[in-house]
Amino acid sequence: MDVAQFIIYGLINGALYGLVALGLALAFGIMGYLNVAHGDLIMLAAYGSFWLFKIWNVDPFLSIPLMMVVMFTAGALLYVAVFSHLSKFIILDRLKNSILVTFGLIMVFTNMATVLWTADERCTTPFYSGMVIDIGGLRLPYIGLATIALAIVITLALHLFLSKTYFGKAIRATAQDWEAAKLMGIDVARTYLFSFAFAVATAGIAGAVISMHVVSPSIGMDWTNYGLILVILAGVGNINAILPAGLLLGVVEAISVYLAGVPYTGVAGLVMFVLVLMLRPQGLFRGRAAL
Amino acid sequence: MIPTDAVWKKLSVAGGIAALLIFMPMVMRAHYLVNVLSLLFLYITIAQAWNILGGYTGQLNVGQAAFFGIGALATRLTWVIGFPFYVAFPAGGIAALFLAGVIGLPSLRLRGHYFAIGTFALAIIARIVIGNIFPGVAIAPGEYVANYRLLPRYYLALSLAFTVTLVTYLVVNSKLGLGMMTTRDDEEAAEAIGVNTFKLKVVAFALSSFFTGLGGGFFAFYYISYYYYVPFDLLWCFEPLLITFVGGVATIAGPILGSILFVALKETFALTFGEISVLIFGVVFILVVLFLPGGLISLAGKFRRLLHKPVGQESSQDEK
Amino acid sequence: MLEIDKIDVSYGDVQALWQISLKVEDKEIVALIGSNGAGKSTVLKSVSGLIKPRKGTINYDGIRLEKQPAQKIVEIGICMVPEGRRLFPDMSVLENLELGAYLGRSRRAKDETLNWVYEIFPILKERTGQPARTLSGGEQQMLAIARALMAHPKLLLLDEISLGLSPVLVETIYGVIKRISDSRRITILAVEQNVSVILELANRAYIIENGRIVGQGDAKALLESGEVKHAYLGITPASGEAE
Numbered sequence: 119m120d121v122a123q124f125i126i127y128g129l130i131n132g133a134l135y136g137l138v139a140l141g142l143a144l145a146f147g148i149m150g151y152l153n154v155a156h157g158d159l160i161m162l163a164a165y166g167s168f169w170l171f172k173i174w175n176v177d178p179f180l181s182i183p184l185m186m187v188v189m190f191t192a193g194a195l196l197y198v199a200v201f202s203h204l205s206k207f208i209i210l211d212r213l214k215n216s217i218l219v220t221f222g223l224i225m226v227f228t229n230m231a232t233v234l235w236t237a238d239e240r241c242t243t244p245f246y247s248g249m250v251i252d253i254g255g256l257r258l259p260y261i262g263l264a265t266i267a268l269a270i271v272i273t274l275a276l277h278l279f280l281s282k283t284y285f286g287k288a289i290r291a292t293a294q295d296w297e298a299a300k301l302m303g304i305d306v307a308r309t310y311l312f313s314f315a316f317a318v319a320t321a322g323i324a325g326a327v328i329s330m331h332v333v334s335p336s337i338g339m340d341w342t343n344y345g346l347i348l349v350i351l352a353g354v355g356n357i358n359a360i361l362p363a364g365l366l367l368g369v370v371e372a373i374s375v376y377l378a379g380v381p382y383t384g385v386a387g388l389v390m391f392v393l394v395l396m397l398r399p400q401g402l403f404r405g406r407a408a409l
Numbered sequence: 410m411i412p413t414d415a416v417w418k419k420l421s422v423a424g425g426i427a428a429l430l431i432f433m434p435m436v437m438r439a440h441y442l443v444n445v446l447s448l449l450f451l452y453i454t455i456a457q458a459w460n461i462l463g464g465y466t467g468q469l470n471v472g473q474a475a476f477f478g479i480g481a482l483a484t485r486l487t488w489v490i491g492f493p494f495y496v497a498f499p500a501g502g503i504a505a506l507f508l509a510g511v512i513g514l515p516s517l518r519l520r521g522h523y524f525a526i527g528t529f530a531l532a533i534i535a536r537i538v539i540g541n542i543f544p545g546v547a548i549a550p551g552e553y554v555a556n557y558r559l560l561p562r563y564y565l566a567l568s569l570a571f572t573v574t575l576v577t578y579l580v581v582n583s584k585l586g587l588g589m590m591t592t593r594d595d596e597e598a599a600e601a602i603g604v605n606t607f608k609l610k611v612v613a614f615a616l617s618s619f620f621t622g623l624g625g626g627f628f629a630f631y632y633i634s635y636y637y638y639v640p641f642d643l644l645w646c647f648e649p650l651l652i653t654f655v656g657g658v659a660t661i662a663g664p665i666l667g668s669i670l671f672v673a674l675k676e677t678f679a680l681t682f683g684e685i686s687v688l689i690f691g692v693v694f695i696l697v698v699l700f701l702p703g704g705l706i707s708l709a710g711k712f713r714r715l716l717h718k719p720v721g722q723e724s725s726q727d728e729k
Numbered sequence: 730m731l732e733i734d735k736i737d738v739s740y741g742d743v744q745a746l747w748q749i750s751l752k753v754e755d756k757e758i759v760a761l762i763g764s765n766g767a768g769k770s771t772v773l774k775s776v777s778g779l780i781k782p783r784k785g786t787i788n789y790d791g792i793r794l795e796k797q798p799a800q801k802i803v804e805i806g807i808c809m810v811p812e813g814r815r816l817f818p819d820m821s822v823l824e825n826l827e828l829g830a831y832l833g834r835s836r837r838a839k840d841e842t843l844n845w846v847y848e849i850f851p852i853l854k855e856r857t858g859q860p861a862r863t864l865s866g867g868e869q870q871m872l873a874i875a876r877a878l879m880a881h882p883k884l885l886l887l888d889e890i891s892l893g894l895s896p897v898l899v900e901t902i903y904g905v906i907k908r909i910s911d912s913r914r915i916t917i918l919a920v921e922q923n924v925s926v927i928l929e930l931a932n933r934a935y936i937i938e939n940g941r942i943v944g945q946g947d948a949k950a951l952l953e954s955g956e957v958k959h960a961y962l963g964i965t966p967a968s969g970e971a972e
Contacts, residue, residue, distance in 0.1 A: 152526075203699040213522045214469055214650075217529070218698045221647045225691030233684055284827070284836065291817045291828050297779060298815035303803035303832040303880065339643070343533050350526065381541055388534045395530065396515050399523050 122256055124372040130262035132368020133269035135344045136361035137324040139352075140272065142345035144317040147355035148293040149310055150209055151201060151216035155223035156345055158338030159318055162227060163189050163325025165235060168333050171242040178242045178326045179264060185322035193318025196223075197311050205310060224338060231335035240333040247330065265327050272323060273361040280357065289313055293355065347391045353401020362403060434563055443563050447631060449672045450566035451624055452652060456664030457573045458620035459649040464659035465581060466613040467593025468517070471646050472528030475512075475535035476505040476618045478641030480625025482539070485547050488629065498565075498626045505622020506615060513614045517607065529646065536641045543637035547629075554633055562631050569627060573620045578661055580616065589613055590659075655697050730754050731776065731807075731884060731918065736785030736795070738768075738775050745771045746940045748785070753884070758910055758917040760927040760948060762957075763937035769920040770812050772937070773886045776918070777809040778802040789884065804832055808882035812889050812920075814873040818862035822853055822872055825861050829879030838881070846875040849905055867898040874902070878909070885910075887919040891926060899923060903930055928952040 142156045153159075166185050170176040176184075200219060207215055250257040280286040292299040292309045300306050328341070347367065352359035367387050374386035394402060434443045455477060462468050483504030488497035516527045580586045591599040592606040599606050628640050648671070649664075656667025674693065678686040731753040738746040746768050753759045761769050774780045776787055778799030787794040794802055808829075817825050826846060830839040847854040850871040856864060861872060870890055877885060887906070891899040907930055910917050921927040928934055928948045936944035936957070944951070951957050 200695060200699070210469070210522060213525060214471075215698050217471060217525070218647060218651055218654075219695050221643075222691040222694035222698065225687050225694065229685055229688035229691065233688075284831065287820070287824055287828060288831060290820060294817045294819060295815055298811065298817065299828075300779065300799040301777060301803065301809050301811060301815070302828045302876075303800045304828075305798075305800045343537070346526070346530065346533070350530075384537045384541070388530075388537065391530055392534070395519070395523065395527050399519060 121373070121376055124376040125369055126256060126258060126262070128369040128372025129365055130259070130265055130368070131371065132365035133262075133266040133361070134324070134327055134364075135348055135367055136269045136364030137265070137272065137320070137327060138341050139345040139348035139360050139364060140276070140357070141317040141320040141324070142342070143349050143352065143355075143357055143360050144320070145314055146349060147357060148289060148313045148317075149201075149205070150212045151204060151220075151314070152213055153220045153317070154217055154342050154346075155220040155227060155338070156317075156321060157340065157342030158224050158227040158231075159189070159192075159321040160325045160328060160341050161231065161333065161335065161338040162192075163322045164329040164333040164337075165231065165240070165325075166322070167326040167329035168240045168242050171244070171329070177244050178329050179244075179268075181329075182323055182326045185326055186319045187322075189322035189325075190315045190319035193315035193321075194311060196318065197314040201314055202307070202311070205307070228335045228338060235335070237335055240329075241331065242329045244330065261327075261330055268323065268327070269361055269364070272320070273358070277358055285312075344387070347387050350391055350399075351394055351402055353403055356401055356403055359401065359403035363401075366402075430567060431564075434560055440559070443559055445672060445676060447559075447563050447566040449668055450570035451627055451631075452648070452668040452671060453570040453665055454566070454573050454627070455621050455624045455645070456649045456652040456656070456668055457570075457577050457661075458617045458624065460653050460658065460664050461577055461580065461589075461620075462610075462613045462617035463650070464653060464663070465577075465586060465593060466589040466610055467596075468610055468613065469522075469525040470528045470614075470617065471525045471650065472530070472532035472535075473621055473649055474532040474641050474643055474645035475528075476508055476621040477625040477628070477645045478535055478539060478638075479508050480505045480622030481629040481640035482543075482625075482637070483622070484626035485629035488553075489547075489550065494630070498623070498630070501626025501629065502619045502623040505618045505625065508622075509614050509618035513611065513618070517610045517614065532641070532643060532646050536638060536643060539641045540638045545637065546634055547637050548634045557633060562627075565630065566627055569620075569623060574661065574665070576616065576620070581661070585609070585612065593659075651694060651698070655701065730790065731916070732786075732788040733772070733776070734786045734788065736775060736782035736787065738771050738780060738782045740771075740780070744940065746775070746782075749937070749940075749942055750785075751935050751942065751945070753916055753918050755883075755916055756910070756914050757933065758907070758919065758931045760931040760934035761918065761920045761937060762922070762924050762927065762934055765922065767937045768940040769937055770888050771940075773809060773888050773918070773920055776802075777807060777886060803880060806881075806883035807886065808877040808880050808884075809886040810873045810877045810888060810890060812892070814869050816861040816869055816873055816876070819860055821858050821860055822864070823857045825872055825876050826853070826879050829876035832880055835880045839879070842879050842881065846878055849878075849909065850875050866893050867895070867902075870894060870898075870902060874906070882915060884916045884918065887917065887921075889920055889922060891921060891923040899926055903927070906930075924957065925952065928957075 138157070138160060141159070142153060145151045145153045145156070163185050166188060167176075167178050167181045170181045170184070171178060200223070201216075204212055204216055204219065246260045249260045251260070251263070252258075278286075280290055288299065288302075288304045289309055289312075291302065292304060292306055292313075296306050299309070324341070328337070344367075348360055348363045351363040351367065367390065370390060371383060371386045375383055430446070433439070455473065459470065459473055462470050480501030484497045484501035487500045488494070492500070512531055516524060516531070519527050580589075588599070588604050588606075588609045591602075591604055592609050596606050625640050652667035652671050653664050654667070655670060656665065657663030675690065678690050682689050733749055733751050735748045735750050736746060737744065737748065749768075749772060751759070751761070751772075761772060763769050771780065775782050776794065778794065778797055778801070782795050785795070789805060789807060792805055794805070794807075797805070817828065820828070823843075826843060827839065830836050830842060835842065852868055853872055853875055856868065861869065864872060874887075874890065890902060894902070903926055906917065906919075909915060919927055919931065928951055931948040934945065934948045934951050935942055936951070944957075946954075
């Protein structure tokens with residue numbers, strides 16, 4: 119397999135990382151809540167897509183709208199039950215307490231998933247699973263292409279929403295100064311609720327794609343890792359840069375696998391992460407931040 | 410200075426408890442209790458260690474698992490190679506210290522939440538790397554299994570917990586401790602009055618990681634076989650954090666109280682809830698973080714205030 | 730009319746205001762003066778809903794404010810220009826103004842209001858696309874005021890708008906405020922450390938010290954009074970020279 123093929127796979131993985139990281143970046147950028155259980159929410163959503171496929175033969179991609187609604191509702195409930203209580207804390211406490219609380223959620227979700235569905239690995243297998251488009255020897259998997267398209271569409275939609283709509287601007291204002299936002303007549307509590315619910319809704323998208331790879335109760339943390347890495351690479355609050363950061367990571371990863379072999383897959387991302395954190399903590403893509 | 414009645418009372422209670430802890434295992438055959446207490450002392454150790462950097466110096470280290478893990482790794486490897494206990498055990502602390510030196514110095518430059526994220530990332534990295542390099546089980550050689558004695562390990566844990574508590578007490582009540590707390594409260598102001606905040610943070614980091622590493626070393630002695638990644642599990646990041654905050658951050662008693670509650674709850678849940686014990690524990694975890702941010706110590710403070718009928722200024726003095 | 734009746738306000742366990750009472754009639758310009766840390770901003774924050782009083786009531790045109798959330802108070806017609814301006818730093822001048830007109834009825838009138846605001850502060854029109862953080866101190870202050878005006882407030886709360894600005898700029902901005910207040914009949918409650926400027930402008934004033942109202946009266950009279958001159962302008966009664 120030549121380099122170009124690796125890069126294709128890298129881009130596909132990167133697009134998936136981008137989808138995964140969006141929800142994490144939104145919650146952290148808007149509210150300062152670091153939701154380390156985001157990967158586990160994706161895991162639950164993936165189970166959702168899986169069971170929809172297994173029982174009613176729903177195509178994973180088609181399950182996305184339904185899963186988004188389900189996850190949005192779940193996110194809203196989760197916000198009211200848990201996260202709304204975090205808003206009383208000041209910034210640094212918010213970060214620490216959100217990490218602790220969401221760690222508690224990890225315990226709840228993984229235990230719940232194991233008890234309900236066992237630790238067996240699951241996977242949805244739509245008919246186009248292995249299919250590729252062959253262009254001059256390069257294999258472009260259907261699923262991979264769809265993932266990239268999905269990631270681009272969602273990122274664009276989010277960007278337009280945040281920059282062109284009134285509510286989107288209200289969200290950005292709340293992210294920059296929530297007290298001043300209140301003085302504009304913005305209902306900050308409701309804005310937080312919506313933002314969080316929406317962040318969880320994006321887990322429904324990532325979950326559907328991941329259901330075509332592997333689903334088990336323990337996959338959550340790995341995806342959260344990728345989310346965290348991208349948040350730092352993109353710069354906290356820079357939602358627009360999440361997908362580019364993901365693609366970059368995916369390609370760097372692919373190249374390092376090409377050069378050094380599979381066991382070192384995770385290392386590339388982690389090295390990048392550490393370097394950026396140490397040398398350029400504001401992220402690689404500073405410029406006009408989206409939030 | 411002649412000790413007052415109140416001080417005598419405290420000392421005799423403490424003495425009584427100490428005697429109990431020291432002599433009980435020798436006279437009673439209470440295997441289960443000794444095991445539970447050993448774990449308790451381990452938690453006290455790492456919670457106190459965390460508190461030095463986190464509670465007193467205000468640097469939120471969310472990556473303790475990396476130091477705990479590397480301590481366990483170093484101790485287990487040196488022990489299995491053939492080095493005696495008194496070499497292998499400190500090796501854990503030293504390995505952790507080394508890691509702190511390599512990572513600590515650059516990471517302490519990170520301000521505020523980046524330090525928390527950075528150390529957390531470190532723990533994640535360590536967990537993943539160890540999973541790749543040592544995917545299997547750390548097995549102790551046959552003769553070690555045969556020679557396994559619980560009591561020495563119990564006393565090791567006890568003395569470790571005691572030592573770290575003592576060290577914390579001494580540091581906190583010294584000029585060093587004062588500097589650390591000043592740094593925590595307002596780093597810029599501290600710098601302005603000539604406090605070398607960076608040096609203090611380094612010292613706190615060193616102490617914290619050293620004892621955490623020793624904790625890891627204990628882990629490697631206590632458990633006969635375990636997956637290499639277990640001491641690197643992110644749980645070891647969150648549990649000391651939670652314990653300290655539940656017990657009362659920046660207090661000596663906090664980590665102790667928190668550990669007792671933590672271990673008691675964990676055991677109770679495991680016995681009563683079985684399959685879903687982790688779930689229940691997670692729920693309790695969440696409730697505590699949300700509704701008891703000051704910790705158990707603050708609960709005690711609130712109790713006192715309730716009894717004293719506060720008048721304006723008085724209550725703000727009780728606040729730590 | 731705004732009526733604050735014996736409010737006690739605390740930040741956690743620390744009390745900041747004791748039994749504060751004051752009144753602002755429609756179309757008045759009322760000043761609230763006092764030294765640093767006296768509690769002036771706290772009064773405004775209580776009116777705007779950012780902080781809730783422990784005791785006492787705040788009444789505006791018959792509506793009890795002290796139980797209302799901050800966003801409702803904006804709906805009622807009270808807008809604040811907060812201390813330190815609190816602009817949205819990474820959003821453009823235009824976006825900041827648009828957010829000022831977030832509420833339904835002001836949103837519908839947004840374009841008209843924008844024209845008006847650009848007339849009053851032409852420099853904002855020039856800088857309309859720039860991020861708020863790139864504006865100079867004076868421009869930021871103008872933007873903050875303009876933003877508050879976007880919601881067509883009946884009562885405008887000004888929190889130390891002279892802070893950090895040159896005397897000329899302060900005069901200019903307050904001149905604009907006076908004109909708007911007159912032409913649009915907007916009531917103004919202004920907190921200020923710059924006593925001479927605000928007392929020239931206001932109808933009445935209250936003096937606050939250590940969280941308590943210690944004096945009140947006609948603005949011009951206070952300006953001439955010995956105690957104000959001494960306490961805030963550094964002029965001793967006898968010599969009449971600045972200290």
